[in-house]
Amino acid sequence: MLSITSVSKTFFPGTPNERVALDDISLDLATGEFTTVIGSNGAGKSTLLNIVAGRITPDRGSVVVDGEDVTRLPDYRRARHLGRVFQDPLAGTAPDMTIEENLAIAYARGKRRGLRLGVTRDKRELFRRELASLELGLENRLRLKVGLLSGGQRQALSLLMATFSEPKILLLDEHTAALDPQRADLITRLTAEAVERHHLTTLMVTHNMDQALRVGTRLIMMHEGRVVVDISGERKRSATVQDLLRAFEQVKGAELDDRTLLQ
Numbered sequence: 001m002l003s004i005t006s007v008s009k010t011f012f013p014g015t016p017n018e019r020v021a022l023d024d025i026s027l028d029l030a031t032g033e034f035t036t037v038i039g040s041n042g043a044g045k046s047t048l049l050n051i052v053a054g055r056i057t058p059d060r061g062s063v064v065v066d067g068e069d070v071t072r073l074p075d076y077r078r079a080r081h082l083g084r085v086f087q088d089p090l091a092g093t094a095p096d097m098t099i100e101e102n103l104a105i106a107y108a109r110g111k112r113r114g115l116r117l118g119v120t121r122d123k124r125e126l127f128r129r130e131l132a133s134l135e136l137g138l139e140n141r142l143r144l145k146v147g148l149l150s151g152g153q154r155q156a157l158s159l160l161m162a163t164f165s166e167p168k169i170l171l172l173d174e175h176t177a178a179l180d181p182q183r184a185d186l187i188t189r190l191t192a193e194a195v196e197r198h199h200l201t202t203l204m205v206t207h208n209m210d211q212a213l214r215v216g217t218r219l220i221m222m223h224e225g226r227v228v229v230d231i232s233g234e235r236k237r238s239a240t241v242q243d244l245l246r247a248f249e250q251v252k253g254a255e256l257d258d259r260t261l262l263q
């Protein structure tokens with residue numbers, strides 16, 4: 001469903017501020033594959049997501065979504081195939097609009113013109129059912145302004161908005177990092193449920209190794225713009241935080257030109 005092939009990105013090339021963000025990365029995600037992405041600060045995780053989203057164009061390489069080469073397609077032209085949730089709960093929703101208006105905008109994404117916006121009775125029922133699945137009581141507060149919700153509630157709504165139109169790719173950029181542990185656990189659970197229910201091909205960046213191991217079907221660790229660990233299936237299920245820390249120490253200690261892939 002998602003093929004990233006030999007993608008490289010350097011910011012400010014040829015200047016003293018030159019930063020290699022991605023260094024010849026290749027990654028193939030099958031439909032429904034849920035990949036968690038960990039790595040140190042500056043490893044290139046956000047840049048990878050931005051390249052998939054079309055916010056950043058790679059210097060080299062290609063991005064193919066469901067057979068379509070989108071490498072040079074601007075972000076607004078791929079938005080209907082993508083769902084994205086950011087770290088900041090304020091980023092994914094419009095605070096001055098009501099819950100149902102926000103949902104109507106998300107619902108219209110990916111639909112043909114003419115089927116857009118406006119909250120009909122059918123849609124309201126659909127929104128109510130979807131909101132009920134969050135178990136936060138929001139289904140009875142459809143006309144509440146989103147700005148009045150807590151961070152956790154807003155993030156749950158952002159997640160619902162990003163997933164219920166069944167995008168081809170779901171991008172989660174540390175979307176639980178700004179929440180308290182209890183809310184973070186709730187959003188993590190809702191994420192796993194939504195991905196499973198809609199069979200979404202997902203990339204989830206997190207700094208929480210435990211979370212990266214608990215959810216998803218595959219885990220990659222990035223370092224200095226490269227994928228240095230890539231595990232799935234039983235290897236992922238049996239891996240521990242200690243294993244990841246050990247692998248990270250090994251990579252950090254390796255020579256810069258050592259391209260050994262740890263598996």
Ligand SMILES: Nc1ncnc2c1ncn2[C@@H]1O[C@H](COP(=O)(O)OP(=O)(O)OP(=O)(O)O)[C@@H](O)[C@H]1O
Nearest residue numbers: 011019020021039040041042043044045046047048
């Ligand atoms: N827009 C930009 N302009 C210049 N340099 C950038 C830009 N975005 C990222 N970089 C640089 O590219 C490298 C990778 O950054 P990126 O944000 O992708 O890392 P990350 O793994 O998401 O880090 P973090 O965990 O700290 O968010 C870093 O050296 C960063 O300084």
